[in-house]
Amino acid sequence: MITSPSAQDTSFGAIVVAAGAGTRFGAERPKALLELAGRPLVRHAAESMLAAGAVRLIVVIPDGGADGFARALHGLAVDALVTGGAERTDSVRNGLAALAASEDRPPIVLITDAARPLVPLQVTRRVVAAVAAGAPAVVPAVPVTDTIRELTGPQDDGHGSRMLDRSMLRAVQTPQGFDLETLLAAYRRLGADVITDDAGVCERAGHPITLVDGDSASFKITHPPDLALAEIMINNERQVR
Ligand SMILES: Nc1ccn([C@@H]2O[C@H](COP(=O)(O)OP(=O)(O)OP(=O)(O)O)[C@@H](O)[C@H]2O)c(=O)n1
Numbered sequence: 001m002i003t004s005p006s007a008q009d010t011s012f013g014a015i016v017v018a019a020g021a022g023t024r025f026g027a028e029r030p031k032a033l034l035e036l037a038g039r040p041l042v043r044h045a046a047e048s049m050l051a052a053g054a055v056r057l058i059v060v061i062p063d064g065g066a067d068g069f070a071r072a073l074h075g076l077a078v079d080a081l082v083t084g085g086a087e088r089t090d091s092v093r094n095g096l097a098a099l100a101a102s103e104d105r106p107p108i109v110l111i112t113d114a115a116r117p118l119v120p121l122q123v124t125r126r127v128v129a130a131v132a133a134g135a136p137a138v139v140p141a142v143p144v145t146d147t148i149r150e151l152t153g154p155q156d157d158g159h160g161s162r163m164l165d166r167s168m169l170r171a172v173q174t175p176q177g178f179d180l181e182t183l184l185a186a187y188r189r190l191g192a193d194v195i196t197d198d199a200g201v202c203e204r205a206g207h208p209i210t211l212v213d214g215d216s217a218s219f220k221i222t223h224p225p226d227l228a229l230a231e232i233m234i235n236n237e238r239q240v241r
Pocket residue numbers: 017018019020021022023024025031032060084085086087088089091092112113114115116220221222
């Protein structure tokens with residue numbers, strides 16, 4: 001039987017997934033090692049999890065990347081560097097195995113992208129609080145600002161798409177929070193299928209997904225202009241402090 005953590009139990013472990021190739025960005029080194037305000041993206045993400053109070057921290061890195069990532073994370077309380085896999089789900093699975101094997105494993109796990117370096121502390125706190133209150137799977141999300149069309153058939157016949165009701169759409173961010181045992185079981189059920197986020201893995205296993213407010217600052221560094229924007233944001237923040 002799966003039990004949810006008690007409302008008082010907010011002890012959580014965190015997994016930072018940083019093993020992606022960064023193909024869309026097109027960098028010559030792993031995207032998670034690119035610098036933002038003088039610090040690698042993966043370090044920003046790891047620091048944000050520690051600042052929020054993570055009691056365990058696992059970082060999932062590309063095969064062969066141990067030296068570079070150890071340097072990038074130097075001095076931080078990282079419990080393990082784990083090699084990732086071809087898909088994000090493979091990387092999360094490896095991170096979960098390391099967390100599950102750790103001593104006194106925490107009841108809650110947060111999974112966050114190294115590619116989201118500017119997650120505000122309040123977002124992480126909202127996610128942890130919702131899981132601690134009993135939600136098995138919690139996702140920060142924001143309203144979408146573009147009008148979205150869904151492809152329904154071949155685009156060249158002029159009838160291959162339809163407009164969606166934007167007021168009902170949300171863009172999903174990380175960190176996503178889970179009851180650890182629930183997520184472990186959901187990943188065991190997933191098999192070799194690939195799903196783009198961990199909430200999707202839980203949903204596939206039949207669990208409800210709870211949305212909390214995300215933040216526009218938590219955007220993902222996917223293409224080069226995203227990194228330029230993050231640099232501007234972090235500099236502006238320094239000027240107002
Ligand atoms: N096999 C993978 C794929 C992705 N990720 C991580 O998942 C997060 C979200 O993925 P994304 O930003 O899209 O990164 P990439 O997969 O590296 O980008 P691309 O799809 O352009 O190659 C990133 O922090 C990335 O490092 C991972 O750990 N392992």
